[in-house]
Amino acid sequence: MLTDIKDGTEILPVKDGLIEFSQEDIGGLHLLGSFCNACNEVSMGTNALCMNCGGKEIKTIRLSRDGVLWSYTIIRHRPPGDYLGEDEFKPFGLGLVELDDGIKIMAPMEGAVDAFHIGMKLVLRPWVLVSKDGQNYLAFRYAEQGELEVKC
Amino acid sequence: MLDSDIVIVGAGIHPFGRFETSAEEMGAMAASQALEDAGLKWQDIDAAYLSRMYLPATSGARILRNLGGTDMSIVDVEAACASGGVALRQAVLAIKSGEVDTVLVLGAEKMPRGFMDPTMIYRPWQIKMGMSVNPSYWSMRAMRHMHEHGTTDEQIAMVAYKNHKNSVHNPNAMYRKEFSMEQILNSRLVCDPIRLLEICAANDGAACVVVTTGKKARELGARHVKVASCIHTIARYSADFRCPAESMSSKIENPGPTEVTAQKAFEVAGIGSKDIHCFEVQDTDAFCEIEIYEELGLCAVGEGGAFVESGATEINGSTPVNMSGGLISKGEPVGASHLAQVVEIVSQLRADSGLRQVEGAKTGLAHVLGAGGNCAVTILTV
Numbered sequence A: 001m002l003t004d005i006k007d008g009t010e011i012l013p014v015k016d017g018l019i020e021f022s023q024e025d026i027g028g029l030h031l032l033g034s035f036c037n038a039c040n041e042v043s044m045g046t047n048a049l050c051m052n053c054g055g056k057e058i059k060t061i062r063l064s065r066d067g068v069l070w071s072y073t074i075i076r077h078r079p080p081g082d083y084l085g086e087d088e089f090k091p092f093g094l095g096l097v098e099l100d101d102g103i104k105i106m107a108p109m110e111g112a113v114d115a116f117h118i119g120m121k122l123v124l125r126p127w128v129l130v131s132k133d134g135q136n137y138l139a140f141r142y143a144e145q146g147e148l149e150v151k152c
Numbered sequence B: 001m002l003d004s005d006i007v008i009v010g011a012g013i014h015p016f017g018r019f020e021t022s023a024e025e026m027g028a029m030a031a032s033q034a035l036e037d038a039g040l041k042w043q044d045i046d047a048a049y050l051s052r053m054y055l056p057a058t059s060g061a062r063i064l065r066n067l068g069g070t071d072m073s074i075v076d077v078e079a080a081c082a083s084g085g086v087a088l089r090q091a092v093l094a095i096k097s098g099e100v101d102t103v104l105v106l107g108a109e110k111m112p113r114g115f116m117d118p119t120m121i122y123r124p125w126q127i128k129m130g131m132s133v134n135p136s137y138w139s140m141r142a143m144r145h146m147h148e149h150g151t152t153d154e155q156i157a158m159v160a161y162k163n164h165k166n167s168v169h170n171p172n173a174m175y176r177k178e179f180s181m182e183q184i185l186n187s188r189l190v191c192d193p194i195r196l197l198e199i200c201a202a203n204d205g206a207a208c209v210v211v212t213t214g215k216k217a218r219e220l221g222a223r224h225v226k227v228a229s230c231i232h233t234i235a236r237y238s239a240d241f242r243c244p245a246e247s248m249s250s251k252i253e254n255p256g257p258t259e260v261t262a263q264k265a266f267e268v269a270g271i272g273s274k275d276i277h278c279f280e281v282q283d284t285d286a287f288c289e290i291e292i293y294e295e296l297g298l299c300a301v302g303e304g305g306a307f308v309e310s311g312a313t314e315i316n317g318s319t320p321v322n323m324s325g326g327l328i329s330k331g332e333p334v335g336a337s338h339l340a341q342v343v344e345i346v347s348q349l350r351a352d353s354g355l356r357q358v359e360g361a362k363t364g365l366a367h368v369l370g371a372g373g374n375c376a377v378t379i380l381t382v
């Protein structure tokens, strides 16, 4: 797995405050969320204000690694701009994944596109992207539970 | 007509498509056509608004100086796909304030060729991860609707079939060609389940209306259409994951922007969806139109697929939708889009629409919805 990471090369999160991980164990990654003490709503990433009520009493939480596919599509053409997926484009899934934390998040999907179905049980997986100047970024995807090696 | 009514007295349009013509020329042409239609001169206008998203700063002044020197207020406004609704609303509010009588509202756009620059609406990390493909967000809504309500590929294709068929009679549409159901269902998938012939293209174009008071319209003896309401809103928290959102609540499900905006528009106009004789709506893709039927209250939630299948939304049906051919055949020059819908409804209410005329149309509604959850609804009556 992840043979494209050279030893000693530091991996940066694709966005600050969104992913918690250690350089030694990227498979143990967690997505971070912001829990609002005033209204109990959760948003993705670490935010200073609640997107529902504007509240400032925010607690950073680890979002659940497990989810259920709520809806999805298959992207059939290479996305525009600075997309860092494989050089040779292959259609991939994009899903809206419902987590136990009271939140649905938008995320790319790993695995065969014809196997996706609403209600499918998913698990968070690391996804290493390499920019044109050689920087490694840790991003994330969801894959069907049990389909791939899952680190517990 | 009351003296205090806000009315449209002139309408003009530059066809939608891909042109060598500059935005300045297209905009000036649509504006000059609208003035001529109103029987007014540029010097009779008190203020102007330009609706645009992709044109550079001060485009309003640059376009309209072609009509002659002026010291009036000319302001550019932007609200993504709803820009035209906001420009018209600003005109309505300005006239209601009593400070101005007659306002020119122009929409003009010349869109970049190829894929739109994703940095305009997506964050860098979303772009890196391939989450910056616009149709993907609409497609996910379609997929969920199919799962929950049994909506079919054929029903989605029927929207595209109807709109392409209507466009044959619209000289201002980009594509004026009828496609068979088979051709639509065999066109390539862009983002499942949405196909190439079910999706709208970015392009160029301009549209313009001249707005004034009922009192002024009577003095002019102009053929007027009343702006019964013109509303703009932004999607509420967790109401629409097409914004495009990174995440949404799975505990709170607020009504979508189309429903919220339309309810306000119906309230201000004092009429309901069943009182409207014709509709122009945001068919960015064919599925969107099905969802909009439901959100406007034209049919029950979940029954949008069966509604198009029944023929209700054909030009000669009970509830005609997108007589112009919709965005699917006109294309979407963003800033001009809503004003072109308004020009279409004005033409329908004046019984000027030829082979795409809705018999006896006295009321019409124009609807747009786009990036950021921007939504606008305009209701016109005669």
Ligand SMILES: [Zn+2]
Pocket: A036, A037, A038, A039, A040, A041, A050, A051, A052, A053, A054, A055
């Ligand atoms: Zn809150």
